[in-house]
Amino acid sequence: MQPQAVDASLCPLCGEPNRCAMEVEKETGVKQPPCWCTQADFTADLLARVPVEKQRLACICAACAAKD
Known part of the structure; x- marks a missing residue:
């Protein structure tokens, strides 16, 4: 059985669109401004909550980052 592919457009914590x-x-082909996450702080605790199989494959959304 093959592992499920990770959808990089969804937050690995809540499953909602991460707006990366x-x-x-990639999806639209339209150049984007710098991502909101470039100005965000992600704590070690928040990053540790990302399931191992999704680490470094999908971005945390702003809502989950703000909850931390």
């Missing part, structure tokens, strides 16, 4: 500028650009 890089993913939007």
Whole structure:
């Protein structure tokens, strides 16, 4: 059985769209401004909550980042 592919456009914590500028650009072909996440702080605790199989494959959304 093959592992399920990770949808990089969805937050690995809540499953909602993460609005990652890089993913939007890939999907639309339209150049995007710098992503909101370039100005965000992600704590070690928040990053540790990302399931191992999704780490470094999908961005955390702004809502989940703000909850931390």
